[in-house]
Amino acid sequence: MKFNPSRRNILIGGGTAAIAAASGASWVLLADEHQALLDYFKRSLPGVRIDEASAAECIHEFLGRWSWKQRRAATVAWQTFGVETMGTMSDKFELAARRALTMYLTNSNFFEVADPRAKTIVYVSRPSGTACTNPFANLDPP
Amino acid sequence: MPVIAPEMIEDHYDLVIGGTGFGSMFFLHGYRRRFPRARVLLVEWGGFHDRSWQIENQRNSDTDAAQTFVQDPDEKPWFFTLGFGGGTNCWWANTPRLSPNDFRLRTMYGVGEDWPISYEDLEPYYVAAEQIMLVAGPNDLGCRYPRSAPYPQPAHNLSSVDRIMKSAMPDHHFAVPTARLRTPVGDRGPCCDSVQCNLCPLDAKFTALNTFGEHMDAPTVHVLPNARVLSVELEGGVAKGLRYSTGGREQVVTGDLVAIGCNAIHSPFILMRSGLFHPALGKYLHEKHVLQFEVLLDGVDHFDGGIPTAGLNTLMVDGEHRREGGAALVYFINHYFRDGLRAEWGRWRQTLPMEVFVEDLPLEANKVFDEGGEMPAVSHPRRSSYCDKGVEHVIAKLPQLLAPLPVERIIRRQDLPTGFHIQGTCRMGKDRAQSIVDGGLVHHDVRNLLVLGTSVWPSCGTANPSLTAAALSLRAAALIGG
Incomplete structure (x- = not known):
């Protein structure tokens, strides 16, 4: 969702927030933080073929570390104003979006291929306890 | 397996130690170098969890340290590991030394307290601790922290940003000395930037478990886990042993020499419960601000x-x-987990996360105290105005420090609530009216009782404290009985 602070969107956002406040968990059905992040990935990676199934897995893992309260706040904010605009308004939202994108990029073949626009970028889940996770590290011997 | 069941505890030991973190384990090491046949008991509140258990469970301990003290939830938090090896399990293994003037803050700058020992007094023990941990570090760091021997392992590689800084500021910018291996030794692999140091997949960093096997395997050393030290048994001004509880029962073990290394929250509480009251005991709890x-x-x-x-x-x-x-000590962070990569095509890596450790001055109002309950109470309502001025100095000076780099923007991110370094509360000093232990970590009034670890620090300087805690314990062990 491209940010467009139109009256319509603000009304939609306000409505979402009101529903959230009124009906607890049922609002989750109305707002989709997964889609917001996936759209953000696509806008951040223009011309890149994203393997959506594995990207969805990445987003699922990323958001799985959040509390329900955090997800609720992010969903309403992202749906209402967009991921990028929330990032300009709040450090927390900016860093959250960047961390999600970073998780996707550094656990996929994005930095391994010569031209990331020439190949489909596939995220590969990494189990906890995996060694040598920084793809940029210089580990040359002394 | 060094663990002993409570019913197998011997009647008497040469040395009884409460706690098994840096202070305790390095004292044990130094002590056994001098007295290899001595019988030793280590009493540990947490469990004995070997590396396999920690990796499998993805945690260092199954004891919730937060439940072992009480504090206002709105105040500064404190974190530590209860379990065999204590902080050697969870630490991230950065091992800078304190600077020479950290030991003489009052003499040099008219603030805080001097330590009762000098950098020169401690230097040989810094070397010894670095050798034991197999620290990888840059020998040119000796221009700031004079050293009598090279680091045991070569330094790790700098980043491109660090190399620019090094070129512009050769006497101020350095590779970080660290107890993460550069080259493998035994079962310890080299650090490969896994960014999970508390549960290192390659066991690259020093831990008590991967280095002090000679003591854990010794038949004369016993470890009693899941036993909480309650107090020091005293008789006529002499420490006779430790009172501890395990399995719901209180017991006493006796020893000729007694040491408490239970961190800066629990060590003062144990001394209070032993009747060793002192106006400074429990006070001056502090750490650097991050x-x-x-x-x-x-x-x-x-x-x-x-x-x-x-x-x-x-x-x-x-x-x-x-x-x-x-x-202030400035760390150039080489991982992107905190802030992420930049979200701009092609500029992903054009960002530098930094952490700055700013010295705080210990305040009397920040303290551990006994409010009569089962657990110690902790109150740390504020840091010093001296620290706040240090923060202002950092902010003013940062553009100059970063001048060698093509800086677009400096963003102050959220201050960390804690640097995970708990210091003070049993401060060392020459004046018994102002301090709890002397420079050899011996209690001023009970001369066969030592306090080990970072609780003895009268000031924090800017360095991560574990190496200094280890060196202080090696020195204490070398001096004991001397």
Whole structure:
């Protein structure tokens, strides 16, 4: 969702927030933080073929570390104003979006291929306890 | 397996130690070098969890340290590991030394307290601790922290950003000395920047478990886990042993020499419960304040260093500014987990996360105290104005420090609530009216009782404390009975 602070969107956002406040968990059905992040990935990676199934897995893992309260706040904010605009308004939202994108990029073949626009970028889940996770590290011997 | 069941405890030991973290284990090491046949008991509140257990469970301990003290939830939090090896399990293994003037803060700058020992007194023990941990470090760091021997392992690789800084500030910018291996030794692999140091997949960093096997395997050393030290047994001004509880029962073990190394929250509480009251006991709880910055760069890629914290800068570690405000050590972070990569095509890595340790002055009002309950109470309502001025100095000086880099913007990120370093509360000193232990970590009034670990620090300087805690314990062991 491209940010467009139109009256319509603000009304939609306000409505979402009101529903959230009124009906607890049922609002989750109305707002989709997964889609917001996936759209953000696509806008951040223009011309890149994203393997959506594995990207969805990445987003699922990323958001799985959040509390329900955090997800609720992010969903309403992202749906209402967009991921990028929330990032300009709040450090927390900016860093959250960047961390999600970073998780996707550094656990996929994005930095391994010569031209990331020439190949489909596939995220590969990494189990906890995996060694040598920084793809940029210089580990040359002394 | 060194663990002993409570019913197998011997009647008497040569040395009884409460706690098994840095202070305790390095004292044990030094003591057994001198007295290899001595019988020793280590009493540990937490469990004995070997590396396999920790990796399998993805945690260092199954004891919730937060439940072992009480405090106002709105105040500064404190974290530590209860379990065999204590902080050696969870630490991230950065091992800078304190600077020479950290030991003489009052003499040099008219603030805080001097330590009862000098940098020169401790230097040989710094070397010894670095040898035991197999620290990888840059020998040119000796221009700031004089050293009598080279580091046991070569330094890890700097990042591109660090190399620019090193070129511009050769006497202030260095590779971080660290107890993460550069080259493998035995079962310890080399650090490969996994950024999970508390549960290192390669066992690259020093831990009590991977280094002190000679003591754990010795038939004369016993470890009693899941036993909480309650007090020191005293008789006629002499320590006779430790009272502890395990399995719901209180018991006493006796020893000729008694040491408490139960961190800066629990050690003072144990002394209080032993009747060793002193006006300074429990007071002056402190640690450095940790600032976080992100520096956006124009055209220079980062994150290509060899370890998660690849560079440190000493520009603000010492100098006349310490008359007014705290010193500061700047770490150049080499991982992107905190702030993420930049979300701009092709500029992903043009960002530098930094952490700055700002010295705080211990305040009497920040303390551990006994409010009559089962657990110690902790109150740390504020840091010193000296620290706040140190923060202002950092913010004013940062553009100069970063001048060698193509800086787009410096962003102050959220301050960390804690640096995970708990210090003070059993401070050392020459004056028994002002301090709990002397420079050899021996209690001023009970001369066969030692206090080990970072609780004895009268000031914090800017360095991570574990190496200094280890060196102090090696020195204490060398001096004991001497």
